[in-house]
Amino acid sequence: MVQNKILKQITLFAENKPGRLTSATKILSENGINIRAFTIADTGEFGIIRFVVDDADAALRHLQRGGFTVSETKVLGLEMSDKPGALFEISSALSDNGINVDYAYAYTSAAPGKAILILQASDLITAAKLLTERGFQLVESSP
Amino acid sequence: MEFWNPNIERLPEEELKQLQERKLRRLVENAFEYSSFYKERFGSAGISPHDIRSLEDLQKLPFTYKTDLRDTYPTGMFSVPQSQIVRFHVSSGTTGVPTVVGYTVNDIDVWSTCLARSLTACRLGRGDVVQVAYGYGLFTGGLGLHYGVEKIGATVLPIGAGSTSRQVSLMKDLGTTAMACTPSYLLHIGEVAESMKVDIASQTKLRVGILGAEPWSLESRKRIEQNLGIRAYDIYGTSEMSGPLFTECSAQNGIHAWADHFLLEIIDDHGRPVKQGKKGELVVTTLSKEALPLIRYRMGDITSLVWEECECGRTHPKIMRVQGRVDDMIVIRGINVFPSQIESVLMQIPEVGDHFQIVVDRVGPLDVMTVKVEVTESALSDRIGALMQLEERIAKQLREVLMVNAKVELVERGTLPRSSGKSQKVIDLREV
Numbered sequence: 001m002v003q004n005k006i007l008k009q010i011t012l013f014a015e016n017k018p019g020r021l022t023s024a025t026k027i028l029s030e031n032g033i034n035i036r037a038f039t040i041a042d043t044g045e046f047g048i049i050r051f052v053v054d055d056a057d058a059a060l061r062h063l064q065r066g067g068f069t070v071s072e073t074k075v076l077g078l079e080m081s082d083k084p085g086a087l088f089e090i091s092s093a094l095s096d097n098g099i100n101v102d103y104a105y106a107y108t109s110a111a112p113g114k115a116i117l118i119l120q121a122s123d124l125i126t127a128a129k130l131l132t133e134r135g136f137q138l139v140e141s142s143p
Numbered sequence: 144m145e146f147w148n149p150n151i152e153r154l155p156e157e158e159l160k161q162l163q164e165r166k167l168r169r170l171v172e173n174a175f176e177y178s179s180f181y182k183e184r185f186g187s188a189g190i191s192p193h194d195i196r197s198l199e200d201l202q203k204l205p206f207t208y209k210t211d212l213r214d215t216y217p218t219g220m221f222s223v224p225q226s227q228i229v230r231f232h233v234s235s236g237t238t239g240v241p242t243v244v245g246y247t248v249n250d251i252d253v254w255s256t257c258l259a260r261s262l263t264a265c266r267l268g269r270g271d272v273v274q275v276a277y278g279y280g281l282f283t284g285g286l287g288l289h290y291g292v293e294k295i296g297a298t299v300l301p302i303g304a305g306s307t308s309r310q311v312s313l314m315k316d317l318g319t320t321a322m323a324c325t326p327s328y329l330l331h332i333g334e335v336a337e338s339m340k341v342d343i344a345s346q347t348k349l350r351v352g353i354l355g356a357e358p359w360s361l362e363s364r365k366r367i368e369q370n371l372g373i374r375a376y377d378i379y380g381t382s383e384m385s386g387p388l389f390t391e392c393s394a395q396n397g398i399h400a401w402a403d404h405f406l407l408e409i410i411d412d413h414g415r416p417v418k419q420g421k422k423g424e425l426v427v428t429t430l431s432k433e434a435l436p437l438i439r440y441r442m443g444d445i446t447s448l449v450w451e452e453c454e455c456g457r458t459h460p461k462i463m464r465v466q467g468r469v470d471d472m473i474v475i476r477g478i479n480v481f482p483s484q485i486e487s488v489l490m491q492i493p494e495v496g497d498h499f500q501i502v503v504d505r506v507g508p509l510d511v512m513t514v515k516v517e518v519t520e521s522a523l524s525d526r527i528g529a530l531m532q533l534e535e536r537i538a539k540q541l542r543e544v545l546m547v548n549a550k551v552e553l554v555e556r557g558t559l560p561r562s563s564g565k566s567q568k569v570i571d572l573r574e575v
Contacts, residue, residue: 011525013518015555041527046553048527069518069556073525102526120525 005128005138007077008056009118012049013069016042021049027066033059037107037118050105052077052118076128077139078117079109090117093134099127145456147256147263147295151403152457156450159402159458164198166430167406171195171204174436178222180215181438201406206414206426206439212242212383221245223434233281234382244283244382245434251290253431254385257401258291264392264399264455265351265376267321271297272348274314276324276332277356278564279303283386284356288323291387297321304328304563307335314347321351326359326367326375327566330497333370334561344372353378355387357565358467358483362490366497379462381444383437384427389462394454397461404431407460408439409448422447424469425462443469445481473503473569475510478547482568485514488544494522494533498559504572511550514541518553 014020021040028035034054040047053059056072063070080086094101100122109116116139121127128138146152154162172192174181185191188205195203212220221228228245235241246254267273273292277284285303292299300317302310304324310332313319322329329352336343343349352367355378367375379398380388384405389398400407409423410416417423425442429435445467450460467481474480482501489495496517503512516537524530534551541549560567 009525011523013523013530013553013555015558043527043531046530048523048525048530050525064520067555067557069520069523071520071523071525075525 005076005132005140006074006124007052007118007139009073009075009120010051010053010056010059010063011071011073012051012063013046014049015046016044023066024049024063024068027062027068028053028059031058031062033062037105037116039103039105039118041103050118052107073120074124076117076119076121076124076131078119078131079111079137079139080115080117082108082113082115086115087117089134090119090131090136093130094121094127097126097130099123099130145263147260151401152260152399152459154403154458156452156458160198162403163406163430166403167198167201167428168192168195170428170430170436170438174222174438178220178436180211180220181222181436198406201408201428201439202416204439206441207437208441209242209383209443213240216240217243218245221434222436223247228434231281232283232286232382232386235282242382244385246385247433250385250432250434253404254287254388255290255294257380257385257388257404258287259294260401261378261388261390261399262291262295262297262353264457265321265353265374265390266393267292267295267297267351269296271320271351272300272318273297273321273323273353274300274302274310274317274319276302276304276310276322276328276563277387282564283380283382284323287380287386287388288353292323307332307563308339311336311339311341311343314343314349315341318348320348321353322349322373323353323378325356325562325565326352326354326363327357327498327561328563329354329367329371329375330363331561331563333367334497344370349373352376353390355379355390358465358471358481360483360487360490361464362487363497366490377464379465381442383435383440383442384429385432392453392455392457397449397453397463399453399457399459400448400462402459404429406430407448407462409446417447420447420449420463422466425465445469445472471569473501473512473571475503475512475545475547478545480512480545480547484544485541485549486568488540489514489516489537492537492540494519495537496556498561498566499568500559501569502572503569505574510573512547513550513552515552515554515559517556517559519556 036052038051102120104119106117175192230246275288279285352375376391378390406428408426425444429437446465447463500515537551
């Protein structure tokens with residue numbers, strides 16, 4: 001089932017002022033939660049910080065308790081080879097099928113020569129099916 | 144019990160007006176005789192007590208203002224010697240010199256009686272537990288409600304404002320059926336209950352809110368009623384009038400103002416009476432107060448008055464929702480804006496939290512209004528565009544109602560100030 005291969009991402013709302021990233025990451029660190037990858041999108045006044053962590057449920061719980069506005073969103077984690085053309089292959093597979101990529105960010109995998117691409121798309125389930133059909137490995141939890 | 148005193152609460156309008164006329168004549172005579180303040184004020188307006196024979200003559204009398212109370216601080220407007228006074232209350236004076244109100248034994252009794260009628264109209268009585276979370280002490284809210292609750296034979300829990308988690312646990316443990324506090328504080332109590340994993344709607348006996356001391360919108364009421372599973376009644380009254388006095392009835396359509404004790408008028412910007420049902424400033428004449436009688440006192444609250452028999456059977460005039468205070472009004476680029484208008488827009492948007500703040504500043508020659516709202520967890524999207532669209536949508540809805548541009552700023556939940564009393568919703572940074 002592709003549905004099972006969808007990753008949980010933590011989205012956190014933060015006003016653009018000093019110390020917000022520090023206090024959020026402090027909570028994660030104190031609770032032994034490892035951040036695999038993160039990205040910040042901002043408007044100047046506020047931003048949203050997206051995290052992929054090793055224990056999404058615990059991260060959500062602890063950040064909520066810490067007073068943060070957080071939610072859990074679903075994204076795809078794709079294992080891709082660290083070689084030319086890998087991203088092209090993924091994006092063309094999606095665009096050929098009319099699927100729009102909302103945002104993406106990446107981190108290097110523990111496996112040598114591999115990278116993990118975190119991807120949000122307009123139709124996540126179809127995207128997941130398409131990419132598995134083309135031989136891509138979907139990451140279940142963050143390795 | 145349906146009525147506290149059906150005879151007076153259902154007295155026909157004509158008879159109430161005759162009663163008001165008799166009491167007005169006596170009030171003016173007494174003021175002339177016992178109050179140096181009123182004697183001088185009437186004298187300089189060229190009025191003698193004989194000029195006031197009917198309710199229509201009321202308009203010949205000069206207005207009185209909060210500034211009069213301040214100018215005669217502390218007790219220059221009192222009409223009885225100190226030996227007759229059994230209690231003082233003092234207003235906070237956040238907007239200037241504090242004002243002092245005094246009460247005779249009879250004043251306290253009239254005050255509690257008014258509240259006994261009002262609380263009965265909110266379907267409260269013997270067997271109810273009323274948690275009074277208005278401030279006790281110099282503020283009239285706490286002690287006022289306290290006496291009213293005791294009068295109807297309900298149980299009072301005199302907790303006062305603050306210690307919010309204790310409010311929740313005692314509400315649960317003692318079976319509180321009614322909360323008396325400001326609407327914004329009840330919303331905050333709701334938040335704290337949630338964080339304590341207490342669902343007020345299903346795990347407490349709370350069924351009534353007696354909410355006031357600050358203007359609040361119908362949309363806020365809807366939110367409070369839905370979130371907490373209660374009926375929320377508006378309460379009105381200021382320290383100058385005694386304290387909280389009047390509430391809505393179960394019809395929740397107007398606040399019953401007891402006409403045998405208070406004579407109310409609504410006036411326009413020029414001090415002229417408006418047609419029934421039209422908006423204007425509320426003016427109060429106290430018909431029974433002994434220690435500090437008020438004659439044509441400008442309340443500064445913007446509302447309207449309707450005198451018709453209510454579906455509950457009460458015949459006294461009704462104060463419709465208080466839209467705001469004359470001094471709460473913000474003028475943005477020449478357009479009048481009330482915080483309550485902003486609240487009513489925001490509370491219709493589910494993505495917006497219960498608290499907000501308005502910041503007004505001047506950038507160059509232009510007034511700029513920023514409305515800060517807390518983003519709720521359910522509204523939080525991982526797409527930043529969605530949040531920017533939310534800001535735009537709120538700004539658009541505000542513009543449609545206010546006819547003036549407002550900048551909307553999303554802030555983190557729990558960051559806007561919460562208050563256990565009257566909430567400070569407007570910060571005006573403009574230099575006057």
